[in-house]
Amino acid sequence: MPLVKDVEVSLSAERKADLLPMRLLVGLLATTSLWHRELIRFSRQRSRILGVIGSPLVFWWLVGSGLGDSFRANGHGTGYLQYFFPGTVLLIVLFTSVFCMMSVIEDRHAGFLQSVVASPIPRAALVLGKVLGGTTLAALQGAILLPLALLVGIPLTLGQVVGIVSFLLLLAFGITAFGFILAWQLDSTHGFHAVVNLIFIPMWLVSGALFPVSGASPWVAWLMRVNPLTYSTAGLQRLLFLHHPLAVAQAPSFSLALGVTLLFSSAAFLVALAVVNRRPSHVMG
Numbered sequence: 001m002p003l004v005k006d007v008e009v010s011l012s013a014e015r016k017a018d019l020l021p022m023r024l025l026v027g028l029l030a031t032t033s034l035w036h037r038e039l040i041r042f043s044r045q046r047s048r049i050l051g052v053i054g055s056p057l058v059f060w061w062l063v064g065s066g067l068g069d070s071f072r073a074n075g076h077g078t079g080y081l082q083y084f085f086p087g088t089v090l091l092i093v094l095f096t097s098v099f100c101m102m103s104v105i106e107d108r109h110a111g112f113l114q115s116v117v118a119s120p121i122p123r124a125a126l127v128l129g130k131v132l133g134g135t136t137l138a139a140l141q142g143a144i145l146l147p148l149a150l151l152v153g154i155p156l157t158l159g160q161v162v163g164i165v166s167f168l169l170l171l172a173f174g175i176t177a178f179g180f181i182l183a184w185q186l187d188s189t190h191g192f193h194a195v196v197n198l199i200f201i202p203m204w205l206v207s208g209a210l211f212p213v214s215g216a217s218p219w220v221a222w223l224m225r226v227n228p229l230t231y232s233t234a235g236l237q238r239l240l241f242l243h244h245p246l247a248v249a250q251a252p253s254f255s256l257a258l259g260v261t262l263l264f265s266s267a268a269f270l271v272a273l274a275v276v277n278r279r280p281s282h283v284m285g
Contacts, residue, residue, distance in 0.1 A: 023122065030125040031132065034116075038133020041103060056095070057145075060088035081152050086236035087209025089168070090229065093142040094204060097172045098196050100134035101179035105189050123276045127180065131269065134176035139168040154240055164239045167258070171232045174265030177272045184275055208233040214250045231260035 060081075107113040116126055143165050149156055179196070186192050206220060207229035213221050224230045235257035252260075 026120070027122045027125040030116075030119075030121040031129040034126065034129025035133045035136070038100060038103065038130065039136065042100060042133075042137050056088050056091040060084055079153075082154055082241075084209070085149055085152060085154060086233055086240050087204070087207070089142045089145050089236060090171075090207065090209055090233055091204060092145060093138045093168055093172050094175055094200055094229075096138035096141050097134050097175035098179035098182075098200060100137055101130065101176060101183040102189055102192055104130065104180060104183035105186060105192055108187070124273055127177075127269070127272050127276055131173060131176045131180055131272065134179065135169060135172040138172035138176065139165060142168045142172070149240060156240075157242075160239055160242060164236065167235050167239060167261070170258075170265055171235075171261055174228075174261065174268045177265065177268035180272045181268065181275055184272070203227055203229045206230070208237075208251065212250060228260055228264040231257040232264075235261060 104113065107116075117123075143161075146156065146161060146164065182195055182199075183192055186195065206216075206223045206227055208224060209229075213224045213230070216224060231252055234251040235254060237251050238254040238257065251257075
């Protein structure tokens with residue numbers, strides 16, 4: 001009998017080993033399909049595209065032009081229109097990343113999410129496909145804004161553009177995963193809007209997008225230092241102002257900004273995986 005049990009265990013292990021490549025292929029196909037679905041879905045909602053890009057652009061132009069030359073970042077020749085530009089890119093990436101995940105709630109109401117959860121595809125494929133879709137859209141819309149940097153006197157090289165887009169992809173991945181976590185827990189798009197505005201707008205306001213940490217009051221400066229978006233803003237500033245390093249001399253270093261953004265994105269994705277694996281009943285209900 002022990003010999004028979006050993007043979008059964010061995011055969012079971014061999015079957016699992018044989019099924020592993022198939023499961024990986026199924027997961028990859030599911031991830032790709034969900035990613036492509038997010039892109040198609042967003043491209044058909046042109047009003048959302050206009051709102052996501054248009055509102056931050058108007059805000060940037062009006063506020064930046066209003067303050068104009070009255071602002072100098074650390075006293076070194078960068079006007080407010082230039083200083084506010086990285087924060088505007090961050091705001092567009094933030095809005096796109098988070099609101100793309102509203103599709104999680106919409107898919108639940110339509111019954112699509114229940115079908116995906118009940119299917120044999122790995123839950124990780126569901127999370128990854130959704131998050132990668134939002135990441136691609138957010139980074140793309142942030143990159144579309146980069147040519148405007150030349151119009152306000154921020155020179156860009158090809159290497160800078162590649163670095164900025166890569167950084168935007170990393171940042172968008174984390175914010176989209178965070179948005180996924182919120183959308184998975186909520187059942188109302190109105191509630192999702194309210195929670196997102198309550199969390200992300202204050203985070204953006206104290207991220208260094210509007211004013212540097214050196215000019216903030218002590219308690220606001222403390223909030224800025226513990227805010228992960230502060231380091232995302234600093235990373236964009238460091239990449240955009242390579243030719244004006246003194247303008248961001250007091251901002252966190254790029255290595256620190258990259259490390260914090262990478263940690264935030266990894267943690268958000270891991271939490272999203274944990275939440276999906278822990279709460280299937282909420283989705284099915």
